[in-house]
Amino acid sequence: MAEPAVKANELVKWFGEGEARTVAVRGVSFEARFGEMLYIVGPSGSGKTTLLSMISGILRPNEGTVTVEDQDIWSLASDQIAEFRLNRVGFVFQDYHLFPRLTTLENVAIPLILKKRDWRESLNTAMEYLEIVGLKDRAQLPPVKLSGGEQQRVAIARAIAGRPDLLIFDEPTASLDGDTGRKIVDFVKNNILNDQRCIIIVTHDSRIYEYSDRIMRMEDGRITGVEQGGAREE
Ligand SMILES: Nc1ncnc2c1ncn2[C@@H]1O[C@H](COP(=O)(O)OP(=O)(O)OP(=O)(O)O)[C@@H](O)[C@H]1O
Numbered sequence: 419m420a421e422p423a424v425k426a427n428e429l430v431k432w433f434g435e436g437e438a439r440t441v442a443v444r445g446v447s448f449e450a451r452f453g454e455m456l457y458i459v460g461p462s463g464s465g466k467t468t469l470l471s472m473i474s475g476i477l478r479p480n481e482g483t484v485t486v487e488d489q490d491i492w493s494l495a496s497d498q499i500a501e502f503r504l505n506r507v508g509f510v511f512q513d514y515h516l517f518p519r520l521t522t523l524e525n526v527a528i529p530l531i532l533k534k535r536d537w538r539e540s541l542n543t544a545m546e547y548l549e550i551v552g553l554k555d556r557a558q559l560p561p562v563k564l565s566g567g568e569q570q571r572v573a574i575a576r577a578i579a580g581r582p583d584l585l586i587f588d589e590p591t592a593s594l595d596g597d598t599g600r601k602i603v604d605f606v607k608n609n610i611l612n613d614q615r616c617i618i619i620v621t622h623d624s625r626i627y628e629y630s631d632r633i634m635r636m637e638d639g640r641i642t643g644v645e646q647g648g649a650r651e652e
Pocket of ligand 1: 433464468
């Protein structure tokens, strides 16, 4: 049995106060292991994005702890949390989070440049990842010139270019056609996932369920079940 990469313990998150309070996550505990693709599924508003944000160092929980490889991340100082996000986590969000004033290539190179790698080497590596997601010919364009699906592929290239050990994807294939979505997840599964990495994917896209190792279901801020995914044995 692989070691856990992420341990969430009794996480609670609410937004607003008094009558306006919404409790998004109501005491969630789970483990995600190295070497697995864990999917989190559930209806809209069930707390999936809020949970991802807490385990990836973006959103501080009101209660509970998140341990990533024996490090209680929310006990760290804020600059250490920022460092954790930069060095250990790759993100792909529903709305891409690309920088509009940078080229597509520079967007993919950002995590490498922030890690103080050489500028030219970063751009070369970024180009390799753009090629992998089929967008080498868009390298010099700003993201606004790309379709939604293409922007999502840029976000995926950026997340994997830094080769982080924890990859967090929030609806990564929502605006991709079936073939492109499967191709990208297939690539991530076969080339990025390894025994030192853990990939957590929130998705409604049943076309990519076959790549999951486990599927965790959420409803109304709680986990309602965990089942084996559709991943085929090697
Ligand atoms: N910043 C916020 N301020 C107020 N309420 C919020 C905020 N973020 C989330 N919520 C509320 O928390 C609940 C859970 O939202 P969350 O986005 O985590 O769900 P989700 O399962 O990811 O939904 P979706 O599948 O639509 O992305 C919802 O009721 C949502 O309205």
